[in-house]
Amino acid sequence: MLWDLFCTFLRIGFVSFGGGYAMIPIIDFEVTRHGWMTTKEFTEIIAVAGMSPGPIATNSAIIVGYKTAGMNGAVISALGMTLPTLFIILLVSSVFFRYHQTKLVKSAFYGLRPIITGLIIYAAIRFALSNHVIGSFSWHTLGLLSICGLSLLALIKYRIHPIAVILVSGLAGVVLWG
Amino acid sequence: MNKKWNLILQIFFVFLKIGPITFGGGYAMIPVIEREIVIKKRWIRPQDVADVLVIAQSVPGAIALNSATFIGYTIAGVQGAVAALIGVLLPTFLIVIGLSLLFLYLHGNPIVDAALQGMSAAIVALIIFAAYKIGRTAVFDKTTFITAFATAAVLFFLNLNPVLVICLGIATGIIQIKVKELLGMTVLLEKNEAGQVQKEPVGKSVNQ
Numbered sequence: 350m351l352w353d354l355f356c357t358f359l360r361i362g363f364v365s366f367g368g369g370y371a372m373i374p375i376i377d378f379e380v381t382r383h384g385w386m387t388t389k390e391f392t393e394i395i396a397v398a399g400m401s402p403g404p405i406a407t408n409s410a411i412i413v414g415y416k417t418a419g420m421n422g423a424v425i426s427a428l429g430m431t432l433p434t435l436f437i438i439l440l441v442s443s444v445f446f447r448y449h450q451t452k453l454v455k456s457a458f459y460g461l462r463p464i465i466t467g468l469i470i471y472a473a474i475r476f477a478l479s480n481h482v483i484g485s486f487s488w489h490t491l492g493l494l495s496i497c498g499l500s501l502l503a504l505i506k507y508r509i510h511p512i513a514v515i516l517v518s519g520l521a522g523v524v525l526w527g
Numbered sequence: 528m529n530k531k532w533n534l535i536l537q538i539f540f541v542f543l544k545i546g547p548i549t550f551g552g553g554y555a556m557i558p559v560i561e562r563e564i565v566i567k568k569r570w571i572r573p574q575d576v577a578d579v580l581v582i583a584q585s586v587p588g589a590i591a592l593n594s595a596t597f598i599g600y601t602i603a604g605v606q607g608a609v610a611a612l613i614g615v616l617l618p619t620f621l622i623v624i625g626l627s628l629l630f631l632y633l634h635g636n637p638i639v640d641a642a643l644q645g646m647s648a649a650i651v652a653l654i655i656f657a658a659y660k661i662g663r664t665a666v667f668d669k670t671t672f673i674t675a676f677a678t679a680a681v682l683f684f685l686n687l688n689p690v691l692v693i694c695l696g697i698a699t700g701i702i703q704i705k706v707k708e709l710l711g712m713t714v715l716l717e718k719n720e721a722g723q724v725q726k727e728p729v730g731k732s733v734n735q
Contacts, residue, residue: 364693365587370657374682375689389647396646397626399653402547403619404589411620412627420624427620434588435612438596439605441586453701455716458585460674460700461693462665467678468689469658474679476654480647493648500652505659515649522645527638 350418351425353383358410358429363437365406365430371465372406374472376413385417388479399515407431492525534603535610541568542595542614547622556591560598570602591615667718670703 357379365372373395380386386394391409394416398408407430414426477483482493496518503509503517541563548559557580564570571579583593592612599611633639666672678692707714 360690363587364690365589366693369589370654371661373654373657375693378689392647392650393630393643394627395650396643397630398623399650401619401623401626403616403623404591407589407592407616408619408623411623415624415627416631423620423624427616431588431592431612431616434592435596435608437586437588438582438593439600439608441582442597442600452704452716454585456701456704457697458700459671459716460698460703461696462661463671463674464678464692464696464699466658466662466665466675468682468692469654469661470675470679471682473651473654473658474683476647477651480644480651482648482651493644496645496648497652497655500649501655504652504656511653511656514652515646518645518649518652519642520645522641522643522648523638525641526644527641 351421354414354418354422355425355429357383358414358426359432361406361410362430362433365433366461366465369405371469373409374468374475376406376409377472377475380413385413388475392476392480396515396519400512489526496521531603531606535606537568538599538602538607539610539614542599542611543618545595546615546618556594560594564598571598575601664718668715670707674699674703 361372361375361379364375377388377391380391381388391413394409394412395405398405398412401408407427410426410430411423414422414424416422418425474483477497480493481490482497484490500514500518503514504511545556545559545563548556557576560579561573561576565573565576579594579597582597583590586593592615595611595615596608600608603610630639630643662675666675674696678696681687682689682692704714704716
């Protein structure tokens with residue numbers, strides 16, 4: 350189990366281009382595939398990870414590790430996520446510091462960026478479905494959809510800080526269903 | 528030797544202090560890094576901060592961890608990198624564990640569950656927001672537009688491993704550019720090159 354957690358997050362750590370919420374679909378794929386938790390349970394983890402300081406993806410990995418294998422799981426998952434960081438930074442800063450200027454790397458990013466965009470669009474649909482933000486009509490779904498829509502408006506138009514958005518939405522949940 | 532370990536210990540404590548400030552993502556760290564490491568400690572020069580950002584953004588991994596590791600390495604080599612990484616990660620690690628313990632303990636409480644439901648709707652919004660932000664720089668011509676939506680569609684119907692998809696993405700970009708060149712098309716590798724000026728500075732627009 351610990352070895353499985355370590356390998357999974359090590360693999361994720363190496364490909365976590367984009368950072369932040371861009372890595373959520375990858376972690377979601379792995380935790381549901383291993384049967385560690387459902388997408389709905391994972392959404393709650395992201396909520397807690399998003400409220401804490403530090404990188405969202407690393408935070409989520411720590412909580413997934415903690416819930417599946419206790420404190421050892423948390424440490425192992427954090428290690429798995431951060432070892433690639435250490436390795437890549439050491440490589441980049443010692444071997445090819447200016448590598449980002451080369452045309453080959455720019456071409457790679459030309460394909461990589463839209464694919465990550467697609468990956469996150471897919472994640473948005475998946476999370477919306479498993480949290481009933483999209484679904485057959487009910488007052489509950491309508492409430493969730495409104496919170497989602499208003500949050501989006503707050504983020505894009507009014508540039509409200511993500512943590513404020515999470516906290517206010519929690520409050521809205523309490524008002525609506527508490 | 529003692530002097531070196533003293534420096535490494537200092538690096539650890541400076542990043543231990545910076546760690547909890549990285550609320551809402553790595554970019555929040557940059558002004559703090561400038562104050563603590565450039566102005567107070569004078570470990571790196573002001574013009575090096577730009578290099579830190581470029582490296583932190585273009586390699587995989589969280590911005591906060593990447594910048595800390597890179598700065599640590601610049602100051603004191605591999606040990607410096609490890610000290611900075613552990614320093615920046617330790618406080619958030621403990622806070623995250625504490626918060627999830629609190630939520631585990633409160634789980635089943637109707638008010639907390641209602642709050643979590645509201646928050647889950649906000650998380651969906653945050654994921655859409657992430658797609659929007661990346662999409663604004665990533666999608667700027669027909670090829671990138673088709674690539675983005677084809678990826679979403681393929682994932683939706685085939686449930687492919689995202690790690691594989693990202694590796695394919697790297698190959699796709701290189702092939703797309705090669706094909707375009709062979710066809711004699713004008714190639715714009717990035718949005719900036721298309722003459723479109725980015726509306727806001729990086730530190731302001733991205734807060735993830």
